Amino acid sequence: MIVRDILDEALQAMGANRLRTALTMLGMIIGVGAVVLMLAIGQGAQAMVSESIAAMGSNLFIVLSGSSTSGGVRMGGGTGPTLTANDAQAIGELPDVAAVAPIFPNNAQLIYGSNNWTTMVAGTTPAVFEVRDWYPVAGTMFTEADVRSSARVILLGQTVARNLFGDEDPVGQTVRVKNSPFLVMGVLGPKGQSLDGRDQDDTALVPLTTAQRQLFGNPFPGMIRFMMVKARSREAMPHVERDMADLLRQRHRIRPGQDDDFTIRNLTQLAQTAAGTTRAMSMMLGAIASVSLLVGGIGIMNIMLVSVTERTREIGIRMAIGARRRDILLQFLVEALVISLAGSLVGAALGFFGAWLASRLAGMPVVVTLWSVLLAFGVAAAVGVFFGFYPARKAAQLRPIEALRYQ
Amino acid sequence: MAPPLIQAVDLVKHYAFGEGEALPVLHGLNFAIAAGEFVAIMGPSGSGKSTLMNILGCLDVPTAGHYLLNGTDTAELGVDELAELRNQLLGFVFQGFNLLPRKNVEENVALPLLYAGVGRAERQAVAARMLERVGLANRTKHRPNQLSGGQQQRVAIARALANSPKLILADEPTGNLDTHTSEEIMALFEDLNRNQGLTLVLVTHEPDVARHAQRLIHIVDGRIAGDGPVDEVLGAQAA
Ligand SMILES: Nc1ncnc2c1ncn2[C@@H]1O[C@H](COP(=O)(O)OP(=O)(O)OP(=O)(O)O)[C@@H](O)[C@H]1O
Ligand SMILES: [Mg+2]
Numbered sequence: 001m002i003v004r005d006i007l008d009e010a011l012q013a014m015g016a017n018r019l020r021t022a023l024t025m026l027g028m029i030i031g032v033g034a035v036v037l038m039l040a041i042g043q044g045a046q047a048m049v050s051e052s053i054a055a056m057g058s059n060l061f062i063v064l065s066g067s068s069t070s071g072g073v074r075m076g077g078g079t080g081p082t083l084t085a086n087d088a089q090a091i092g093e094l095p096d097v098a099a100v101a102p103i104f105p106n107n108a109q110l111i112y113g114s115n116n117w118t119t120m121v122a123g124t125t126p127a128v129f130e131v132r133d134w135y136p137v138a139g140t141m142f143t144e145a146d147v148r149s150s151a152r153v154i155l156l157g158q159t160v161a162r163n164l165f166g167d168e169d170p171v172g173q174t175v176r177v178k179n180s181p182f183l184v185m186g187v188l189g190p191k192g193q194s195l196d197g198r199d200q201d202d203t204a205l206v207p208l209t210t211a212q213r214q215l216f217g218n219p220f221p222g223m224i225r226f227m228m229v230k231a232r233s234r235e236a237m238p239h240v241e242r243d244m245a246d247l248l249r250q251r252h253r254i255r256p257g258q259d260d261d262f263t264i265r266n267l268t269q270l271a272q273t274a275a276g277t278t279r280a281m282s283m284m285l286g287a288i289a290s291v292s293l294l295v296g297g298i299g300i301m302n303i304m305l306v307s308v309t310e311r312t313r314e315i316g317i318r319m320a321i322g323a324r325r326r327d328i329l330l331q332f333l334v335e336a337l338v339i340s341l342a343g344s345l346v347g348a349a350l351g352f353f354g355a356w357l358a359s360r361l362a363g364m365p366v367v368v369t370l371w372s373v374l375l376a377f378g379v380a381a382a383v384g385v386f387f388g389f390y391p392a393r394k395a396a397q398l399r400p401i402e403a404l405r406y407q
Numbered sequence: 408m409a410p411p412l413i414q415a416v417d418l419v420k421h422y423a424f425g426e427g428e429a430l431p432v433l434h435g436l437n438f439a440i441a442a443g444e445f446v447a448i449m450g451p452s453g454s455g456k457s458t459l460m461n462i463l464g465c466l467d468v469p470t471a472g473h474y475l476l477n478g479t480d481t482a483e484l485g486v487d488e489l490a491e492l493r494n495q496l497l498g499f500v501f502q503g504f505n506l507l508p509r510k511n512v513e514e515n516v517a518l519p520l521l522y523a524g525v526g527r528a529e530r531q532a533v534a535a536r537m538l539e540r541v542g543l544a545n546r547t548k549h550r551p552n553q554l555s556g557g558q559q560q561r562v563a564i565a566r567a568l569a570n571s572p573k574l575i576l577a578d579e580p581t582g583n584l585d586t587h588t589s590e591e592i593m594a595l596f597e598d599l600n601r602n603q604g605l606t607l608v609l610v611t612h613e614p615d616v617a618r619h620a621q622r623l624i625h626i627v628d629g630r631i632a633g634d635g636p637v638d639e640v641l642g643a644q645a646a
Binding site for chain 2: 002004016314317321399400401404
């Protein structure tokens with residue numbers, strides 16, 4: 001028997017019971033559709049996380065004022081102001097510290113012409129550009145001199161620039177922050193979403209001293225909210241973390257046994273954890289979807305078993321006129337395979353459509369890879385063969401005379 | 408001398424039922440049928456005629472004894488070799504026609520050719536020729552359930568002829584047909600035997616049907632009670 005004849009036989013048998021064939025296929029459609037959709041969503045989430053990680057900058061610590069635990073009671077980081085710009089400078093002199101950016105942020109309204117936009121304005125030093133790997137795409141960065149002189153200059157994030165200036169070029173214009181005029185020195189490059197979903201481009205940078213003295217009137221002079229520290233390498237991170245803790249305890253005169261008044265977070269580690277969590281989540285999505293594929297496969301097996309029983313007499317007739325065992329085996333196996341492959345074709349199409357809908361309507365990041373499509377088809381073929389084989393073998397092993405006598 | 412087409416040697420068949428019990432049906436049959444013969448088999452209901460036909464058709468295997476088909480002991484053949492024998496050497500005609508209801512007449516007739524690995528175009532050509540042979544050239548696209556019993560049996564005969572077998576086995580082929588249609592079918596069989604040299608073995612309950620054959624084997628209780636020219640055996644029976 002040639003392939004085309006076997007296929008014809010399969011299609012004829014499937015056509016004889018269309019509703020049943022369609023329902024059996026539905027199991028595969030749902031299974032493959034779910035796998036494709038879940039893989040797309042999982043890979044989309046992973047892609048977004050790795051993008052955020054790349055945008056965050058590498059080998060980063062964040063050092064916050066206040067202890068994470070105080071006398072056994074957990075406190076939010078950054079509660080009591082304990083860190084100063086001098087602390088930041090001291091940390092900057094530790095070995096294997098590439099750069100330190102002290103940050104003193106607050107919310108403020110920016111006004112340009114008739115437009116206004118409220119955003120987080122962060123006072124910092126030029127080190128922030130290196131620490132965050134974040135440079136202006138238009139205009140220039142501010143300098144140490146600007147920090148020393150508390151210059152009224154500002155760098156805008158993409159979101160802020162777009163909302164205040166629209167298509168206009170912001171560089172060289174003046175915006176008002178808390179009623180003081182600020183010269184826009186530049187516009188920062190796009191950073192996208194952070195790991196916790198914030199828009200990192202919705203921010204503006206000003207020199208640290210400008211923020212401390214002029215904008216937000218600091219009750220404790222020199223105090224900063226937190227600092228970002230970049231280590232020279234991934235390998236250096238553990239000892240940089242220890243050195244920073246020792247240095248800060250010493251500078252803050254904390255006696256042994258007393259709690260820290262600061263909190264150090266390894267952002268790179270957090271990011272890795274987030275990436276790991278996303279990977280686990282996406283694998284879990286895939287696994288759950290695979291269960292429906294399995295159920296679809298069992299549906300095929302169930303129907304094929306029923307079909308073999310129903311068609312016992314037909315099998316007997318075919319054997320009587322010369323069908324060999326492998327002819328019967330192939331006939332039923334190909335039938336199962338056609339059902340599972342046709343189902344997976346429709347399912348994959350529906351999965352793509354679902355992924356497209358998810359990204360269009362829900363704004364979910366989705367990634368459809370050739371790999372995930374091939375996987376879905378491979379699994380569907382395997383399901384067809386695996387679950388089709390037992391019924392097909394059962395058919396092939398019937399004894400001709402018993403099959404013929406079957407009522 | 409060429410071996411007989413069919414040779415049964417001490418053919419025994421028991422049906423197992425219950426726990427280790429066996430119902431003996433054939434008690435050591437010995438006979439031979441040469442190529443070109445037209446043999447009828449008669450006997451009371453339950454005497455083992457169908458059981459014997461199934462063995463002759465390689466659909467079932469004897470419990471003991473030997474069945475030689477075309478000189479080969481069928482006990483030495485595997486299931487796939489037996490399938491090939493059924494495909495190439497044998498044609499079956501059943502009382503209940505046994506056509507595939509989903510396939511049309513032409514596809515039914517072409518089915519043995521499919522398993523012989525014959526290509527599509529040739530399958531169609533052969534099926535058309537066979538249907539012409541049995542007088543159904545104008546019914547090729549009908550479904551079996553759109554035909555009368557006599558027509559269905561003709562289709563079954565065309566299917567049995569498709570692979571140009573040497574031997575046709577027919578178990579009560581006219582059992583479901585009226586006298587007139589039976590005569591037509593028997594005329595067809597007689598023609599196949601006379602003009603194409605086909606060997607025919609046919610089970611029947613009708614002496615009139617049996618009279619179309621040259622030789623009659625009479626089976627009673629799984630034993631041969633008579634074997635010879637039809638009229639002789641029928642006469643012995645009547646006596
Ligand atoms: N599969 C089977 N299992 C058990 N016993 C069987 C089986 N097939 C037939 N028999 C028994 O074997 C005996 C012979 O049956 P068989 O069908 O060969 O008779 P037959 O001569 O063809 O009868 P009929 O003229 O009614 O068709 C019967 O007693 C029947 O009950
Ligand atoms: Mg019978």
